[in-house]
Amino acid sequence: MHMTEETETRIFAVKTTAKQERAVADGIYHAVTMDPSFKVTAVISPDELKGYVLVETLEPVARIEELIESVPSARTVVPGETSLAEMGHYLVPKPVVSGIDEGTIVELIAGPFKGEKAVVKRVDSSKEEITVELYESMVPIPITVRGDNVRVIDRGES
Amino acid sequence: MAPQRKKKKMPKVCHECHKVVEGEVCMSCGSSNLTEDWAGYLIIIDPKHSAIAERMNIDMPGRYALKVR
Numbered sequence: 001m002h003m004t005e006e007t008e009t010r011i012f013a014v015k016t017t018a019k020q021e022r023a024v025a026d027g028i029y030h031a032v033t034m035d036p037s038f039k040v041t042a043v044i045s046p047d048e049l050k051g052y053v054l055v056e057t058l059e060p061v062a063r064i065e066e067l068i069e070s071v072p073s074a075r076t077v078v079p080g081e082t083s084l085a086e087m088g089h090y091l092v093p094k095p096v097v098s099g100i101d102e103g104t105i106v107e108l109i110a111g112p113f114k115g116e117k118a119v120v121k122r123v124d125s126s127k128e129e130i131t132v133e134l135y136e137s138m139v140p141i142p143i144t145v146r147g148d149n150v151r152v153i154d155r156g157e158s
Numbered sequence: 159m160a161p162q163r164k165k166k167k168m169p170k171v172c173h174e175c176h177k178v179v180e181g182e183v184c185m186s187c188g189s190s191n192l193t194e195d196w197a198g199y200l201i202i203i204d205p206k207h208s209a210i211a212e213r214m215n216i217d218m219p220g221r222y223a224l225k226v227r
């Protein structure tokens with residue numbers, strides 16, 4: 001008979017209330033420390049994945065459903081499991097300025113120039129900052145903004 | 159006038175080891191180079207059995223940030 005210890009971990013997605021992902025991750029951590037019979041090995045809340053947290057566990061899905069009953073803001077466990085290969089890209093977040101090049105047309109989505117369109121003049125990938133010039137401004141004034149404060153409208157010719 | 163809503167405070171994260179830190183100094187590496195500008199949240203509970211901890215080269219349980227600016 002096969003009696004070796006089950007070491008294969010499963011990854012489940014837990015649906016959460018909007019913007020409560022970190023609270024749910026902390027809640028699951030708290031619940032597991034209160035009852036160590038739940039074999040949860042890791043909880044991940046990637047920034048890109050809104051409304052869900054991922055739970056890595058040795059338990060079947062029914063045990064995770066039981067676990068999240070005591071966690072506020074956790075709603076349901078998504079049926080089916082995922083694998084490390086499938087969610088591995090969340091562990092290495094790509095820089096926010098990737099996909100933005102000189103000449104790209106962007107819209108500022110935060111700060112005093114929110115809603116303005118601008119052309120990218122320079123990209124600083126180490127600081128994750130970009131320097132833009134506003135489209136409709138009479139005089140070209142370079143403005144440096146954070147890479148996550150813009151939305152790409154047109155990537156231009158590629 | 160409606161009361162001003164208090165902004166939720168972000169815990170600080172160590173620049174060196176990406177660990178979420180309570181207080182002003184990182185307990186695991188002793189660094190005081192902390193930041194509130196981070197994203198992505200990872201809690202390692204059992205690093206020995208976790209494939210994610212293995213992939214991230216983490217051998218200590220705790221709370222980590224995936225991205226630190």
